Amino acid sequence: MFKIVNKKFLNPTVCMMDIEAPFVAAKAEPGQFIILRVDEEGERIPLTVAGFDRKKGLVKIIFQIVGATTEKLKHKEVGEFIQDFVGPLGMATDVSNLKSACVVGGGVGCAIAFPVAKKMFEMGIDVTSIIGFRNKDLIILEDEFKNSANEFHVMTDDGSYGEMGNVCVPLEKMLSSGKKFDKIFAIGPLVMMKFVVQTAKKYNIPCVVSMNPIMIDGTGMCGCCRLMVDGEMKFACVDGPDFDGYKVNFDEMIERNGMYCDFERQAYEETCNLFKKEVK
Amino acid sequence: MAELPNMKMTKNDMPTQDPKVRAHNFEEVALGYDEATAIDEAKRCLHCVNMPCVAGCPVKIHIPDFIKKIREGDFEGAYQVIAESSNLPAVCGRVCPQESQCEAKCVRGIKGEPVGIGRLERFVADWHAMHSNTPEHCEKPNGHKVAVIGSGPSGLTCAGDLAKKGYSVTIFEALHKAGGVLVYGIPEFRLPKKIVQSEVDKLKSMGVEIKTNMVIGKTLMVDELFKMGYEAVFIGSGAGLPRFMGIPGEELNGVYSANEFLTRSNLMKAYIDKPVTPIMKGGIVAVVGGGNVAMDAARTALRLGAKKVYIVYRRSEEELPARREEIEHAKEEGVEFRLLNNPVAILGFRNPDNKKDPKNVFVTALRCIKMQLGEPDASGRRRPVEIAGSEYEFPVDTVIMSIGTSPNPLIKTTTVGLETNSHGGIIVEETTGKTSKEAVYAGGDAVTGAATVISAMGAGKVAGQAIDDYIKSKNAKSRKK
Numbered sequence: 001m002f003k004i005v006n007k008k009f010l011n012p013t014v015c016m017m018d019i020e021a022p023f024v025a026a027k028a029e030p031g032q033f034i035i036l037r038v039d040e041e042g043e044r045i046p047l048t049v050a051g052f053d054r055k056k057g058l059v060k061i062i063f064q065i066v067g068a069t070t071e072k073l074k075h076k077e078v079g080e081f082i083q084d085f086v087g088p089l090g091m092a093t094d095v096s097n098l099k100s101a102c103v104v105g106g107g108v109g110c111a112i113a114f115p116v117a118k119k120m121f122e123m124g125i126d127v128t129s130i131i132g133f134r135n136k137d138l139i140i141l142e143d144e145f146k147n148s149a150n151e152f153h154v155m156t157d158d159g160s161y162g163e164m165g166n167v168c169v170p171l172e173k174m175l176s177s178g179k180k181f182d183k184i185f186a187i188g189p190l191v192m193m194k195f196v197v198q199t200a201k202k203y204n205i206p207c208v209v210s211m212n213p214i215m216i217d218g219t220g221m222c223g224c225c226r227l228m229v230d231g232e233m234k235f236a237c238v239d240g241p242d243f244d245g246y247k248v249n250f251d252e253m254i255e256r257n258g259m260y261c262d263f264e265r266q267a268y269e270e271t272c273n274l275f276k277k278e279v280k
Numbered sequence: 281m282a283e284l285p286n287m288k289m290t291k292n293d294m295p296t297q298d299p300k301v302r303a304h305n306f307e308e309v310a311l312g313y314d315e316a317t318a319i320d321e322a323k324r325c326l327h328c329v330n331m332p333c334v335a336g337c338p339v340k341i342h343i344p345d346f347i348k349k350i351r352e353g354d355f356e357g358a359y360q361v362i363a364e365s366s367n368l369p370a371v372c373g374r375v376c377p378q379e380s381q382c383e384a385k386c387v388r389g390i391k392g393e394p395v396g397i398g399r400l401e402r403f404v405a406d407w408h409a410m411h412s413n414t415p416e417h418c419e420k421p422n423g424h425k426v427a428v429i430g431s432g433p434s435g436l437t438c439a440g441d442l443a444k445k446g447y448s449v450t451i452f453e454a455l456h457k458a459g460g461v462l463v464y465g466i467p468e469f470r471l472p473k474k475i476v477q478s479e480v481d482k483l484k485s486m487g488v489e490i491k492t493n494m495v496i497g498k499t500l501m502v503d504e505l506f507k508m509g510y511e512a513v514f515i516g517s518g519a520g521l522p523r524f525m526g527i528p529g530e531e532l533n534g535v536y537s538a539n540e541f542l543t544r545s546n547l548m549k550a551y552i553d554k555p556v557t558p559i560m561k562g563g564i565v566a567v568v569g570g571g572n573v574a575m576d577a578a579r580t581a582l583r584l585g586a587k588k589v590y591i592v593y594r595r596s597e598e599e600l601p602a603r604r605e606e607i608e609h610a611k612e613e614g615v616e617f618r619l620l621n622n623p624v625a626i627l628g629f630r631n632p633d634n635k636k637d638p639k640n641v642f643v644t645a646l647r648c649i650k651m652q653l654g655e656p657d658a659s660g661r662r663r664p665v666e667i668a669g670s671e672y673e674f675p676v677d678t679v680i681m682s683i684g685t686s687p688n689p690l691i692k693t694t695t696v697g698l699e700t701n702s703h704g705g706i707i708v709e710e711t712t713g714k715t716s717k718e719a720v721y722a723g724g725d726a727v728t729g730a731a732t733v734i735s736a737m738g739a740g741k742v743a744g745q746a747i748d749d750y751i752k753s754k755n756a757k758s759r760k761k
Contacts, residue, residue: 223537
């Protein structure tokens with residue numbers, strides 16, 4: 001059992017928690033993920049590590065309430081426990097041999113992008129961060145990014161905050177005006193990552209993306225998280241979750257991730273109804 | 281004078297659920313002998329002096345001795361005989377391929393059917409579970425700590441043997457539940473999970489500590505275990521990444537590895553009403569492969585409501601690697617075998633006018649080519665050769681690839697000094713399970729690639745003995761100094 005030590009809503013649909021998991025905290029690095037089960041009957045879901053405090057033995061998770069499990073997790077309070085919490089899984093993000101980098105985060109993907117940006121900034125790498133959201137109400141981690149970047153842009157699709165447009169707008173502007181990065185890290189919705197990669201490609205800048213396929217065991221046993229990278233089958237849980245964005249087939253990933261859409265929607269609605277009944 | 285043996289040529293039949301009924305439920309297929317049938321079957325044993333059956337058992341159970349106890353009606357006594365050699369009799373009695381091990385050597389098998397050793401073993405284990413609460417005998421704690429990685433058959437066996445010898449054993453399990461392949465892989469209808477749980481509980485009662493959610497190679501490294509005071513480590517981390525064929529269409533929705541399909545159903549309980557973990561149910565299912573895992577996947581798919589289930593296998597019936605019993609059970613339940621067929625592509629749906637059609641990229645058909653048997657290959661089996669121009673397609677909704685696995689990469693990639701072979705299997709000394717790294721032993725699928733429960737148990741047993749010898753001799757040396 002793993003204790004919830006802090007809990008905070010970053011916006012109406014995104015929640016942050018610090019979980020007491022000293023073994024995981026001791027090893028976690030930016031880019032890695034954990035798998036959790038909320039309760040004894042729960043499903044296993046992967047969440048990327050959003051931060052860690054090795055001294056206190058805490059691991060930070062940030063999750064968007066999108067389905068039955070995240071809905072259940074949302075209702076857990078500080079002092080309560082979650083059943084299982086295992087990690088850190090996957091490979092850490094490779095930030096070696098860089099002088100300058102651009103971190104592009106989209107939506108709740110910013111939760112994963114931030115520790116990468118922070119680590120590089122602390123290493124003395126010149127960090128440009130671009131974060132994007134649909135609108136003002138959905139913005140998370142703005143101050144955190146701002147304080148760990150040499151240059152910073154916040155974008156909203158509707159222009160309700162920051163600059164208007166998607167994350168590729170400032171990226172394209174910088175690159176076309178001659179700015180160079182050793183690497184771009186794109187973490188967010190698959191469609192966003194696909195377009196960041198296209199932009200990076202135009203200027204011949206390496207681009208790493210973080211993939212979030214459906215997973216079960218997360219330790220290289222079941223093969224659920226397979227994806228084709230440059231024509232070769234890879235498993236995101238042990239080979240990733242970071243991959244060379246040039247080589248990922250995004251359209252295939254988008255389709256694979258939709259496999260259980262109907263099931264998930266129904267399970268989510270049922271869980272929500274359950275909680276509503278309890279409230280009554 | 282001793283009673284004459286029962287000279288009936290055939291085994292007592294194993295009572296089973298009716299195939300038509302069981303094809304739609306997850307309850308156990310084989311129901312087990314009752315006491316009278318067990319005694320009658322026990323009387324078929326000739327008690328050969330040279331005990332060929334024991335030689336056929338990977339863990340060397342004293343088979344004639346436990347059968348003699350059954351014959352005498354001393355079922356607990358029979359259990360105690362088995363317990364000297366095996367920690368998981370209720371499991372082995374169900375899933376061991378006895379027909380190629382103990383029963384293959386049985387003298388009664390020369391002219392008729394061998395003694396139903398597996399069925400008797402199962403009877404004894406179940407009888408013990410129902411009637412006895414005698415605690416397992418363990419020696420006094422000797423103060424030495426051993427770490428076991430993985431709680432599958434090899435790890436449970438190794439841990440059990442060492443606990444009996446007085447070691448303080450900790451099992452590190454990556455998943456949230458102990459049992460390894462016994463819980464995620466083998467389905468409920470072949471091995472009820474409460475049986476696995478009771479075997480795990482038995483180990484706990486012997487003082488074995490089981491830490492779940494611990495991925496060695498990630499959460500902790502092998503070298504850290506030594507720093508934590510463990511004097512030896514046994515690696516039984518099991519099979520890893522599933523193999524795929526490398527044919528077009530394997531990325532389509534509706535294509536599973538057998539590991540994934542079975543894990544969803546068994547470990548995550550996707551078979552229950554209103555599961556929390558989804559799985560594709562119903563439709564037409566093709567399982568590619570002919571091993572026990574393929575049979576498990578096919579029969580699981582049937583129970584999940586498939587209209588039709590095919591086993592697609594590139595060789596002929598004779599070469600099917602699965603146990604006869606599993607093949608027979610699958611056939612009785614209505615699984616159709618498409619033998620001498622090899623998939624060449626999986627076809628999917630794509631609506632050219634609607635990119636958002638929810639049916640897009642779901643499987644629609646399997647394209648196979650017919651095969652014929654040619655000259656024997658390296659394995660001694662006749663090599664399947666494609667028949668030119670014989671390609672054809674048939675409609676399917678789900679394809680389950682069950683063509684094997686390769687050993688889990690997590691430990692080998694994070695442990696310095698641990699040598700592996702070209703397949704990724706950990707290299708060990710066969711008689712001891714000793715690896716290239718001091719005080720590290722290994723066994724089971726992590727060494728061999730996908731094999732059987734009992735061979736993994738045999739390896740766990742060998743390593744348990746070797747670890748005991750190693751720690752004893754190390755301490756004897758340090759005492760001399």
